[in-house]
Amino acid sequence: VSTALILSACGKDSKTSGTENQKPLRVVTDAAYAPFEYLDKGKIVGFDVDFTNAVAKEAGLKIDIVNVGWDPLFAEVGDKLADIGMSSITINDDRKIKYDFTVPYFLSTNKILVPEGSDIKSAEDLKGKVVAVQNGTTGQEAVESLLGKNSKDVKKFENNNLAILELKSGGADAVVADNAVVETYAKNNPNEKLVVIEDKDSFAAEFYGLMLPKGSKYKEKLDKAVKEVVENGTYEDIYKEHFGT
Numbered sequence: 001v002s003t004a005l006i007l008s009a010c011g012k013d014s015k016t017s018g019t020e021n022q023k024p025l026r027v028v029t030d031a032a033y034a035p036f037e038y039l040d041k042g043k044i045v046g047f048d049v050d051f052t053n054a055v056a057k058e059a060g061l062k063i064d065i066v067n068v069g070w071d072p073l074f075a076e077v078g079d080k081l082a083d084i085g086m087s088s089i090t091i092n093d094d095r096k097i098k099y100d101f102t103v104p105y106f107l108s109t110n111k112i113l114v115p116e117g118s119d120i121k122s123a124e125d126l127k128g129k130v131v132a133v134q135n136g137t138t139g140q141e142a143v144e145s146l147l148g149k150n151s152k153d154v155k156k157f158e159n160n161n162l163a164i165l166e167l168k169s170g171g172a173d174a175v176v177a178d179n180a181v182v183e184t185y186a187k188n189n190p191n192e193k194l195v196v197i198e199d200k201d202s203f204a205a206e207f208y209g210l211m212l213p214k215g216s217k218y219k220e221k222l223d224k225a226v227k228e229v230v231e232n233g234t235y236e237d238i239y240k241e242h243f244g245t
């Protein structure tokens, strides 16, 4: 006998009935941004993945995470073809015009990745240099505000790994991207001898949120679940798993 079926017919939730009949929410990402979302033997893993799974579980929602890439993810959420954009996405005023966001879940800032011995010591030093960024990120914005919009010295790439590749091949003098991403890269690739430069005066604090279509009916549920995951210690466990401390 299916007690789950009976319970759900009575409007009661058994252990699984909350998510049983729900079509999984489509969660879109750009999985080229370790440690937040990246591919490990073809599997999408990272802090954001564990965090979002915890939030979905808390909210009683099934999700399906799909690696569509950065620009396509904005298009999909904008067109309401996807339910959640999960991609270390900074909540900012521009994006709030077109999208809704959950409450913030991560504090970040842009930092500069350069080869050891570089004469770039601050954001100001980027002037006159070639800087690689991921197209359409706050990193691009930050660099363009220093070097000028449409400056030919700002090389834009579809994903951040390609920007780092450009630095390694000598086609750029620096990469600007989210602190945890450049720090993780430098740490995991010591043979490449890269260092990370912080400039608090030039690069503002940013908060990540899960990005939702305007008017998403899941916003309230997800906000509640984000807060619960932070409060009940799950967040800290996931954080420690990916950042060590």
Ligand code: ARG
Pocket (backbone or CB within 6 Å): 029, 030, 031, 032, 033, 037, 070, 087, 088, 089, 090, 091, 108, 134, 136, 137, 138, 139, 159, 160, 178
């Ligand atoms: N936080 C930055 C932004 O929102 C960069 C995020 C890039 N994320 C990614 N998965 N590539 O613009």
